[in-house]
Structures are given as C-alpha cells and as structure tokens.
Amino acid sequence: MRIVEIRETTESIASPMANAYIDFSKMTCSVVAVVTDVVRNGKPVIGYGFNSNGRYAAGGLLRERFLPRLREAKPDSLITDDGTNLDPFKIWSTMMQNEKPGGHGERSVAVGTVDMAVWDAVAKIEDRPLYRVLADRYRGGVADDKVWVYAAGGYYYPGKDDSKLQDEMRSYLDRGYKVVKMKIGAVPLAEDLRRIEAVLKIVGDGANLCVDVNGRFDIETAIAYGEAMKPYGLYWYEEAGDPLDYALQAELAKHYERPLATGENLFSHQDARNLVRYGGMRPDRDFLQYDCALSYGLVEYLRTLDAIQAEGWSPRRVVPHGGHQMSLNIAAGLHLGGNESYPDVFRPFCGFADNVRVENSYVGLPDAPGIGFETKSELFAVMRKLAE
Numbered sequence: 001m002r003i004v005e006i007r008e009t010t011e012s013i014a015s016p017m018a019n020a021y022i023d024f025s026k027m028t029c030s031v032v033a034v035v036t037d038v039v040r041n042g043k044p045v046i047g048y049g050f051n052s053n054g055r056y057a058a059g060g061l062l063r064e065r066f067l068p069r070l071r072e073a074k075p076d077s078l079i080t081d082d083g084t085n086l087d088p089f090k091i092w093s094t095m096m097q098n099e100k101p102g103g104h105g106e107r108s109v110a111v112g113t114v115d116m117a118v119w120d121a122v123a124k125i126e127d128r129p130l131y132r133v134l135a136d137r138y139r140g141g142v143a144d145d146k147v148w149v150y151a152a153g154g155y156y157y158p159g160k161d162d163s164k165l166q167d168e169m170r171s172y173l174d175r176g177y178k179v180v181k182m183k184i185g186a187v188p189l190a191e192d193l194r195r196i197e198a199v200l201k202i203v204g205d206g207a208n209l210c211v212d213v214n215g216r217f218d219i220e221t222a223i224a225y226g227e228a229m230k231p232y233g234l235y236w237y238e239e240a241g242d243p244l245d246y247a248l249q250a251e252l253a254k255h256y257e258r259p260l261a262t263g264e265n266l267f268s269h270q271d272a273r274n275l276v277r278y279g280g281m282r283p284d285r286d287f288l289q290y291d292c293a294l295s296y297g298l299v300e301y302l303r304t305l306d307a308i309q310a311e312g313w314s315p316r317r318v319v320p321h322g323g324h325q326m327s328l329n330i331a332a333g334l335h336l337g338g339n340e341s342y343p344d345v346f347r348p349f350c351g352f353a354d355n356v357r358v359e360n361s362y363v364g365l366p367d368a369p370g371i372g373f374e375t376k377s378e379l380f381a382v383m384r385k386l387a388e
C-alpha cells in the first residue's frame with residue numbers, strides 16, 4: 001500500500017469574537033487529505049486532518065518543507081514492516097528530517113495537521129474507530145465509552161452584554177453541558193467580576209465555571225484576579241500568564257489554591273515536560289491542556305504523555321484544548337481526563353458527531369472508522385472538497 005497524494009488547503013474560521021489576547025477576524029486553519037491506494041467499501045481510503053484553532057494555517061510550511069519530504073520519500077519507507085498500513089512514526093520522522101531541536105515555533109502545527117490525517121487513514125484501513133485502535137495499542141484494549149466535556153465560549157464580542165453572555169451559557173446547559181468556560185482579562189477586573197457573577201447566576205455554582213485569560217496577565221494582575229475569584233470556587237483558572245513563563249505559573253500556584261490549567265500553547269514534549277517540572281503545577285488538582293493538532297500530532301503526544309507520567313502526572317489530569325474529534329478519540333482511547341468542546345464557535349471544526357448528544361457533560365463516540373469526521377456533516381462537507 002502507499003500514499004498516492006497529499007492535498008492541503010486553507011479554510012477561514014474568521015469571526016468577530018475576541019479573547020484577552022487576540023481577535024479572530026482573520027483566523028485560518030489548514031486542512032489536509034492523505035489519499036491512499038487502499039480500498040474500503042469500494043472507495044480509496046482518505047485520511048483527513050486540520051490544525052485545531054488559535055494558530056493560523058500552516059500552508060507555507062506544508063508546501064515548502066513537510067509535504068515535499070513525504071512526496072520524495074520512498075513509499076515503502078512510510079508503511080509498517082508488514083506492508084499493511086501507514087506507519088505514523090516513520091511518517092513523522094520523515095517530515096522532521098533536517099529539523100533542528102528546540103524552538104518549536106509553528107512547524108508543530110504543520111506536522112500535527114498531517115499526523116491527524118495519517119491516524120485517520122490508519123484507523124480507516126483497520127476499519128475501526130481511532131479510539132479503539134489506540135486503546136488496543138496502548139491501553140490493553142480498554143477504551144472509555146464516554147468522555148467528560150465542557151462547553152467553551154464566553155468570548156468578548158462587539159456589543160455583547162451580560163444578558164447575551166447569560167443566554168449563551170444557558171444554551172450550553174440546555175444542550176447537556178454542566179461545566180462552561182468564559183474568557184476574562186480583556187476588560188478591567190471589576191467588569192470581569194460582574195461578567196463572572198452574571199454567568200454564575202446561570203450555572204449555579206463556581207464548580208461549573210472555568211475562566212480563561214489566554215496568557216494576558218503579568219504576575220501582579222494574575223494574583224489580583226486570583227484573590228478576587230477565590231470565593232467563587234471556580235472549576236479552573238486558565239492560562240493566566242505567558243505560556244512559557246513557568247516562574248509566573250509557579251508563583252501564582254503559591255497564591256491560588258484552587259485548580260489552575262494551562263498548556264495549550266506548548267508545542268513539544270520538551271515544553272510540556274518543562275511546564276510540569278518548573279511551572280509549579282500540582283498533579284493532585286491542576287489540568288494540562290496540550291493540543292495534539294498544534295503540537296506535532298499524536299506521535300509526539302504519546303511522548304508527551306510518557307514525559308508527564310515520568311514526572312508523576314496521570315493522563316487523567318490532561319484535558320486537551322481545541323474541541324476537536326481527534327482529541328476526543330485520544331481522550332477515550334488513552335484515558336485522558338476529558339476534552340474541550342466548542343458548541344458554537346470555530347464552525348465547522350467545532351463539535352462532535354451529528355447524532356451524538358452531550359448528557360450531564362459527557363459525550364459518547366460514534367462507531368465510524370477513523371476519527372469520525374464523516375459523522376459530522378458540516379465539517380465533512382469542507383473536507384470532502386479536498387478529495388474531489
């Protein structure tokens with residue numbers, strides 16, 4: 001078997017919304033299709049991937065470095081020794097030829113996007129859902145049958161007042177979520193506290209609310225917000241400072257006892273390990289949010305999970321950023337603690353299978369082979385254009 005062709009395109013996920021650091025008015029996303037010569041149900045197997053959200057499309061890197069390396073490789077060097085399937089590890093090493101270590105930048109986004117498509121193809125060739133493939137390979141055959149999810153939104157929009165924010169949060173509860181997440185940090189503290197209290201009126205209890213700063217605060221502001229938010233007993237306080245400022249994160253942990261979360265902007269297992277080594281994160285309560293699509297894909301994510309386990313962390317403390325079906329499969333197959341979900345934002349890349357409902361903040365997975373993109377019609381309509 002072989003890869004016949006790899007296609008890529010850039011899709012817009014632009015929106016007027018903003019977090020404390022960026023707006024999404026020009027946000028884009030790469031989509032990749034890995035076309036194989038394997039036929040299942042009368043059709044060639046095609047694996048699809050995309051790059052989550054928050055970093056821009058990686059088309060330039062894909063076209064100039066990563067896809068040419070795969071096209072130039074001998075087809076046999078990209079498949080398993082028995083010749084029956086793609087080998088995601090060999091494909092990963094081929095993409096990363098002649099790349100120096102360190103300074104992971106955003107090449108990790110390009111590689112993560114292709115890696116997602118490769119795993120989609122691998123599971124389709126096995127004719128099974130990816131989470132089952134992962135459970136068999138890495139967790140003794142046992143997959144979680146449902147995954148804890150929380151509804152992420154609560155963005156700043158022009159003209160969005162507290163009652164619109166409340167409507168949004170109410171609609172998440174109506175759709176089966178218990179825990180929701182909102183953005184903070186773009187307006188003065190008093191204004192954010194008013195927004196938080198407005199949301200608490202809807203979700204009832206601080207234990208049902210996460211807040212996300214997107215890395216905006218210096219240490220003084222991070223601590224001041226922490227002090228002010230302590231009485232709410234929030235589910236977690238996310239990415240208070242710069243993602244690479246481990247000293248800030250460690251200092252904040254000394255002042256804020258409730259759970260902290262961070263890691264969505266760390267793109268390698270070395271950076272992920274540095275966070276747990278030097279960021280003062282507490283394995284009994286804090287959450288790690290690495291997103292495979294942004295951080296060199298699942299091949300690297302397996303290294304990341306090994307690295308944090310060696311530092312005394314359970315994979316159950318990992319709740320990936322990105323709200324995509326790839327991380328949902330990883331969460332179920334590798335026993336993570338849950339997955340983000342965007343019920344409304346980042347369409348059509350947000351959300352899960354069309355016919356799967358969220359119940360009491362848990363979601364099941366479809367039985368479709370691969371990652372399950374075909375079960376999400378709005379997303380698959382975008383992906384299949386690459387196959388035509």
Ligand SMILES: O=C([O-])CC(=O)C(=O)O
Pocket residue numbers: 019053054152212214264321322340
């Ligand atoms: O606003 C964003 O960039 C997304 C984000 O931080 C999250 O989902 O946690």
Ligand SMILES: [Mg+2]
Pocket residue numbers: 212214238239264321
């Ligand atoms: Mg975040």
